[in-house]
Amino acid sequence: MALPVQTQVKFWSITIAVLAFALWYLGDVIMPFILGGAIAYFLDPVADRLEAAGLSRVAATVIISFFAILCFVIAFLMVVPTLVSQAIALADAAPALLKQLEVFLTENIPSLMDESSTLRQSLASLGQAIKERGGELVGTIVSSAMGVINVVVLLIVTPVVAFYLLLDWDRMVAKIDGLLPLDHRPAVRQIASDIDRTLASFIRGQGTVCLVLGTYYAVALMVIGLQFGMVVGFIAGLITFIPYVGAIVGGTLAIGLGLFQFWGDWWQLGAVAGIFVLGQFFEGNILTPKLVGSSVGLHPVWLLLALSVFGSLFGFVGMLVAVPVAASMGVVARFFIGKYQDGLLYKGLSTQEAGDESDAE
Incomplete structure (x- = not known):
């Protein structure tokens, strides 16, 4: 006999509350384990394929770990310093860029740029604010990240956790499957399968899309000589999980910077725009269909809400778990909506009576 519904609700409510408290109180402590779990989950299909090819699980894990650490070290030594320096330089150069925009608008649309113009005053104040706060913000982000994810965590704890979990x-x-409640095992397995499929499509698939597009944008913009091209590519790739927003924001930023750098050289400006057009074509026709699939059931607004709420409540660790939690909540909500639509509360007694009359005939 199953436990009463009230008892089950009380049990799961207490469990969720305890987990939320642990996440809030032990956030910095458990972060390497969350990162290690995420890395292991991301790489598990690779290990499964290597096992299918004839390798043991140990050999597959060792090979994957070696290449993963090698890629991380290369990125940390070669990419991260350049990215940080370009971000700080962009923040410092913002006032000069806005001053050039002010001169351009004064020459071409003088009515908007008189001494009392709100637009002129806004540009001046915006440039000064970016100069004062931009570099400080970048430095704070870097120092905070290094305070939370220190060198020991990055180089030892997280890889070790990921290795053993993988x-x-x-x-x-x-x-875990063997510990599932027997009465609810089929339903829990169905929900877990849907969650895994959603996470696999979004985290593995969309994460790979963001990485590929971010690398493409950064390399392509640097090749054509755009200043701060790596930062623009990083930003565009980072927010690619929101449909069209990554290309729009990255393209607007790149073209805006290109106008100042390549003014009069329309071929290079066209190349900047062409990079993002080609990136969108590549994403929409090749990357997303192959890696993500037709639908993952995660609306961008729902993701942004989850990131904002969990980031505010639990800090950086909350942002790490926001997407999996949002995906799980969406799957659970769809499961119960399906149950509701199959029940009498939704269909009503009239539907049941109609079915009885049909059986009687």
């Missing part, structure tokens, strides 16, 4: 991933999943 090594034992299948056994852990089987163990």
Whole structure:
């Protein structure tokens, strides 16, 4: 006999509250384990394919870990310093860029740029604010990140956690499956399968799309000589998970910077625009259909809300778990909506009576 509904609701409510408190209170402590779990989940399909090719789980895990650490070290030594320096330089150059925009508007649309113009005053104040706060913001982000994810965590704890979780991933999943409540095992398995499919499509698929497009934008913009091209590519790739927003924001920023740098050289400006047009074509016709699929059931507004709420409540760790939690909540909500639509509360007694009359005939 199953437990009463009230008892089950009380049990799961207490469980969720305890997990939320642990996430809030132990956020910095458990972060390497969350990062390690995310890395292991991301790389588990690769390990499964290597196992299918004839390697043992240990050998597959060792090979994957070696290449993952190698890529991380290369990125940390070569990409991160350039990215940070360009971000700080962009913040410092913003007042000069806005001054050039002010001169351009004064020469071409003088009515908008008289001494009492609100637009002129806004540009001046915006440039000064960016200069004062931009570099400080970048430095604060870097120093805060390094305060939370220190060198030991980056180089030792997180890779070790990821290694052992990846090594034992299948056994852990089987163990958890064996602990599921017998009365609810089919429903829980269905929900877990839907969550896994959604996360696999979004985190693995969309994460790969963001990485590929961000790299493409950064390299292509740097090749044509656009200043701060790496920063623009990083920004565009980072927000690519929001449909069209990554290309629009990155393209607007790149073209805006290109106008100041390449004014009069329309071929290079056209090349900047062409990079983003080609990137959108590549994403929409090749990357997203192949890596993400037709639908993952995660609306961009829902994702932004989850990131904002969890980031505000739990800090950086909350932002790490926001997407998985949002995906899980969406799957659970759709499951119960389906149950509701199959029940009498939705269909009403008239539907049941109609079915009885049909059976009687």
